[in-house]
Amino acid sequence: MKIKRKTSRAEVPSMAMGDIAFNLLIFFVILARAQDDSHLQWTPAKAANIESAGNSRVSIVVDKDNKLYLNGGEIGVGQLAAAIQEELGNAPAGERVVLLKVHQEILAQRFEPVIEAISEAGGDLVHIVEDENKK
Amino acid sequence: MRLRRNSNLLVEPPSSATGDIAFNLIVFFLVCASIQPDSGRKQTLPKADQVEQEEQQTENIQVEIARQAVFLNGDLIAMKDFQPRLKAKLDVKPRPEDKVVVVKSRKDTPYSQWIAVTSRIEDAGGIVTLQLEEEQTVAVP
Numbered sequence: 001m002k003i004k005r006k007t008s009r010a011e012v013p014s015m016a017m018g019d020i021a022f023n024l025l026i027f028f029v030i031l032a033r034a035q036d037d038s039h040l041q042w043t044p045a046k047a048a049n050i051e052s053a054g055n056s057r058v059s060i061v062v063d064k065d066n067k068l069y070l071n072g073g074e075i076g077v078g079q080l081a082a083a084i085q086e087e088l089g090n091a092p093a094g095e096r097v098v099l100l101k102v103h104q105e106i107l108a109q110r111f112e113p114v115i116e117a118i119s120e121a122g123g124d125l126v127h128i129v130e131d132e133n134k135k
Numbered sequence: 136m137r138l139r140r141n142s143n144l145l146v147e148p149p150s151s152a153t154g155d156i157a158f159n160l161i162v163f164f165l166v167c168a169s170i171q172p173d174s175g176r177k178q179t180l181p182k183a184d185q186v187e188q189e190e191q192q193t194e195n196i197q198v199e200i201a202r203q204a205v206f207l208n209g210d211l212i213a214m215k216d217f218q219p220r221l222k223a224k225l226d227v228k229p230r231p232e233d234k235v236v237v238v239k240s241r242k243d244t245p246y247s248q249w250i251a252v253t254s255r256i257e258d259a260g261g262i263v264t265l266q267l268e269e270e271q272t273v274a275v276p
Contacts, residue, residue, distance in 0.1 A: 019154060
């Protein structure tokens, strides 16, 4: 007598796919937020004739607590020029945009060395400010 | 014959799609957040150079920025008059290298005042150059 083998089909459960995708997304969002500076607190100064800053590899923030950050990480002004140069690498002119976000009450003795470091590193400086006509 | 009405209608929304809806909502808000561009003012500064005090020429227009005042070639000037007066001085200089405006800030100048003055200099056609004082330690015998 020939015994018939019982075949069982194993399938990957597709019910959990949505949850897996959701968790992956949360993971990458948290990873991305660690590198940006949206969590830093600063109030932009106002100026006229502003334009879109475009994309940039480097973003520098001097927050309301007078602390200096490069791409979201705290840094000293002494290491700033070298760090910007490292970030910009051999990028051609036009792709060396450095965004500078300074809290409006920060004093010249703090922000001028930062501007000097950007200039020394060969960055194209863009001051992030608010349109003075905007209410 | 009397037909009996079925009054036991309990319609539940399908809950199997909730995960997908949440996923799409997150993607939507992420895209909205990431495409919001920064806006600002470009500023072209000459590459930082150390220049001896003796070598500096006073041919260029000099602007000194204080906390609540601005000086044009040493003269105190109201903010509303600053741009027209500077423009008048720059317009008589045809060469681009003569349009350099040397900006010196006092230590207590806030960024809001600094950006207001430097943006007016650029709008008047000037090229901003920063004059920074270097701290030096002098040993007294």
